[in-house]
Amino acid sequence: MSNANGTMNLTLKVWRQPNAQTAGKFETYKAENISPDMSFLEMLDVVNESIIHTKQDPIHFDHDCREGICGMCSLYINGRPHGPKRAITTCQLHMRSFTDGETITIEPWRAKAFPVIKDLAVDRSAFDRIQQAGGYISVNTGGVPDANEIPIPKVIADEAFNSATCIQCGACVAACKNASAMLFTSAKITQLALLPQGQPERYRRVQSMVAQMDAEGFGSCTNTGACEAECPKEITLTNIAHMNFDFFSAKLFREEEVHAENHGG
Amino acid sequence: MSELKQTFNSSLGKKLIMALTGLFLCVFLIVHLGGNLLLFKHDNGYSFNMYANFLTHFPPIEVIAYILYLCIIVHAIYAYILTTNNRHARPVDYAVHTKSPVSFSSKNMGLLGSILLVFIVIHMGDFWYKYKFTHSVGYKEYRTNLLTNQTTVTDFTPQTADFEHSQSFDGDTEIIRVKDLHSRIVASFSIWWYVLIYVISMVALSFHLVHGFQSAFHTFGWVHRKYKPIYEFIGTWLFAVIIPLGFAAMPIVYFIQSLNK
Numbered sequence: 470m471s472n473a474n475g476t477m478n479l480t481l482k483v484w485r486q487p488n489a490q491t492a493g494k495f496e497t498y499k500a501e502n503i504s505p506d507m508s509f510l511e512m513l514d515v516v517n518e519s520i521i522h523t524k525q526d527p528i529h530f531d532h533d534c535r536e537g538i539c540g541m542c543s544l545y546i547n548g549r550p551h552g553p554k555r556a557i558t559t560c561q562l563h564m565r566s567f568t569d570g571e572t573i574t575i576e577p578w579r580a581k582a583f584p585v586i587k588d589l590a591v592d593r594s595a596f597d598r599i600q601q602a603g604g605y606i607s608v609n610t611g612g613v614p615d616a617n618e619i620p621i622p623k624v625i626a627d628e629a630f631n632s633a634t635c636i637q638c639g640a641c642v643a644a645c646k647n648a649s650a651m652l653f654t655s656a657k658i659t660q661l662a663l664l665p666q667g668q669p670e671r672y673r674r675v676q677s678m679v680a681q682m683d684a685e686g687f688g689s690c691t692n693t694g695a696c697e698a699e700c701p702k703e704i705t706l707t708n709i710a711h712m713n714f715d716f717f718s719a720k721l722f723r724e725e726e727v728h729a730e731n732h733g734g
Numbered sequence: 735m736s737e738l739k740q741t742f743n744s745s746l747g748k749k750l751i752m753a754l755t756g757l758f759l760c761v762f763l764i765v766h767l768g769g770n771l772l773l774f775k776h777d778n779g780y781s782f783n784m785y786a787n788f789l790t791h792f793p794p795i796e797v798i799a800y801i802l803y804l805c806i807i808v809h810a811i812y813a814y815i816l817t818t819n820n821r822h823a824r825p826v827d828y829a830v831h832t833k834s835p836v837s838f839s840s841k842n843m844g845l846l847g848s849i850l851l852v853f854i855v856i857h858m859g860d861f862w863y864k865y866k867f868t869h870s871v872g873y874k875e876y877r878t879n880l881l882t883n884q885t886t887v888t889d890f891t892p893q894t895a896d897f898e899h900s901q902s903f904d905g906d907t908e909i910i911r912v913k914d915l916h917s918r919i920v921a922s923f924s925i926w927w928y929v930l931i932y933v934i935s936m937v938a939l940s941f942h943l944v945h946g947f948q949s950a951f952h953t954f955g956w957v958h959r960k961y962k963p964i965y966e967f968i969g970t971w972l973f974a975v976i977i978p979l980g981f982a983a984m985p986i987v988y989f990i991q992s993l994n995k
């Protein structure tokens with residue numbers, strides 16, 4: 470909601486931290502004459518402009534596509550990852566979702582496995598390492614196969630596609646009271662486990678990706694569902710159940726060995 | 735590390751242990767409630783005392799009882815380990831606390847579980863421990879005339895301290911002498927704060943199980959829409975409503991009866 474001039478004045482409490490080794494603290498900034506039609510990141514750009522004019526260090530935050538598809542933006546805004554709206558990323562969040570005069574607290578994703586790089590930018594390479602541990606399929610080289618060569622039922626294709634919409638932003642970890650990465654990991658596992666192309670590595674994949682997830686120091690799921698509520702792509706908890714099922718099948722009922730190599734972390 | 739050890743040391747393995755022990759405890763609650771309904775029989779505790787005697791002297795039940803104690807301990811220890819790990823996973827906490835829409839139960843399982851653990855210690859200390867390991871529980875003698883089916887009750891003091899139970903006949907009269915746990919319960923449930931502890935604990939039980947029961951199935955990975963509504967229904971109505979209400983009714987009814995005496 471804007472004021473009589475059609476703009477908004479806001480107070481920002483922003484987490485500033487020079488690097489992972491140095492302790493951080495909140496700094497207060499004024500964001501003035503903000504258009505309600507700006508995105509949250511554009512509002513931060515405006516604030517950074519004025520910070521740069523005073524020859525100070527601008528606020529660091531992650532962003533790339535700014536249209537909700539890359540998963541690069543983050544920000545824990547007033548107690549919620551990606552802010553107060555459901556099923557959108559911070560770059561898709563408009564300032565009209567706030568009220569004129571409001572104080573907005575902005576924090577980085579907080580998890581041991583996501584160390585702060587600077588200010589609001591955190592290192593999410595733990596996700597890459599989980600993905601590298603098994604989030605792939607084997608494909609023969611040679612001619613390009615015809616499209617739709619392997620028949621896949623519509624329901625399965627839809628379900629796999631829903632899992633595949635995960636953009637790896639890390640909001641699930643940020644929202645989870647246990648800083649658990651199970652929604653992310655399970656979406657990546659389930660996407661491939663559902664499809665015929667993912668079958669050869671299915672039971673090895675679930676074991677090595679879970680092992681890597683544990684090695685990175687994420688917490689474990691208590692089926693609370695904050696991740697599902699905050700995921701900008703609305704990935705469901707059902708993915709976690711699928712992962713659990715495949716994991717226990719692999720560990721307890723199948724002959725599938727895994728020699729988990731830890732890729733750092 | 736052996737493969738099984740590796741499995742149960744993983745985050746998912748630990749959750750599996752929580753789920754399995756938790757469900758075993760849920761099944762126990764059904765049996766425990768069923769048996770304890772004998773407390774509502776107006777027979778001066780005859781059926782209940784006989785039942786208590788049976789439970790402590792029938793070997794298969796004793797074995798299951800020890801598995802049960804083990805489950806309680808393992809469930810608590812793994813909850814502690816998982817909670818500590820989860821705390822460590824977020825060393826710096828948020829300044830603004832989460833506003834994500836989640837249920838009270840799922841957020842507070844640790845707190846609710848701790849209340850239940852304290853309750854179990856009090857509960858077992860007062861009844862189970864005193865019944866099995868001390869001589870502070872008295873005895874009753876039930877004389878039943880087999881022709882008229884009339885029973886008279888008297889207190890009874892045995893010759894030896896470890897006397898448990900006897901059955902004998904005196905003409906047409908059956909004489910049963912048994913440890914009197916029932917009077918111990920009557921005494922405990924006439925204290926208002928003791929009743930209050932029980933009622934609060936049963937509220938905690940309700941909230942613990944409304945999340946816990948269905949959460950266990952989620953951990954197994956059983957979430958198909960065909961049967962998910964069934965265990966959600968059972969978790970809500972049986973485990974979060976009927977069972978806690980049934981248990982809470984016992985101290986409440988006994989307390990009200992004690993007021994009328």
Ligand code: FES
Nearest residue numbers: 533535540542560
């Ligand atoms: S910047 Fe790409 S999703 Fe927000």
